[in-house]
Amino acid sequence: MNASCPPCHHLHPTGNRCGSPALRGEQFCFYHHPTRRPPVRTRLSNPPFYVPPIADPETLQIALSEILRRVADKTLDTRRARLLVTTLEMAKDNLPSYLNQSAPSPDLRP
Ligand SMILES: [Zn+2]
Numbered sequence: 001m002n003a004s005c006p007p008c009h010h011l012h013p014t015g016n017r018c019g020s021p022a023l024r025g026e027q028f029c030f031y032h033h034p035t036r037r038p039p040v041r042t043r044l045s046n047p048p049f050y051v052p053p054i055a056d057p058e059t060l061q062i063a064l065s066e067i068l069r070r071v072a073d074k075t076l077d078t079r080r081a082r083l084l085v086t087t088l089e090m091a092k093d094n095l096p097s098y099l100n101q102s103a104p105s106p107d108l109r110p
Pocket of ligand 1: 008009010018019020028029030031032
């Protein structure tokens with residue numbers, strides 16, 4: 001690397017410099033230049049869908065909320081969402097019976 005082609009100033013998380021030639025008159029290479037547009041978000045760039053172990057109504061609600069959110073932001077297709085909801089219905093039926101019972105209503109009689 002010579003003075004007419006200085007290296008990119010970007011530091012990788014490891015502390016190493018990028019090493020690519022910087023753009024003419026700039027401090028960064030093409031890839032690390034601040035004006036570079038971020039890559040287009042694709043379906044593969046979505047974070048993985050973590051389904052918690054369904055052990056109680058709260059985790060069931062969390063999983064349902066995540067499915068709803070992903071359908072709403074169009075990162076989960078309805079066919080897959082339907083499959084997940086059906087599976088969660090089975091998980092709900094397998095919860096211990098005492099969790100499926102509603103709490104006794106309080107006696108409001110005077
Ligand atoms: Zn660079």
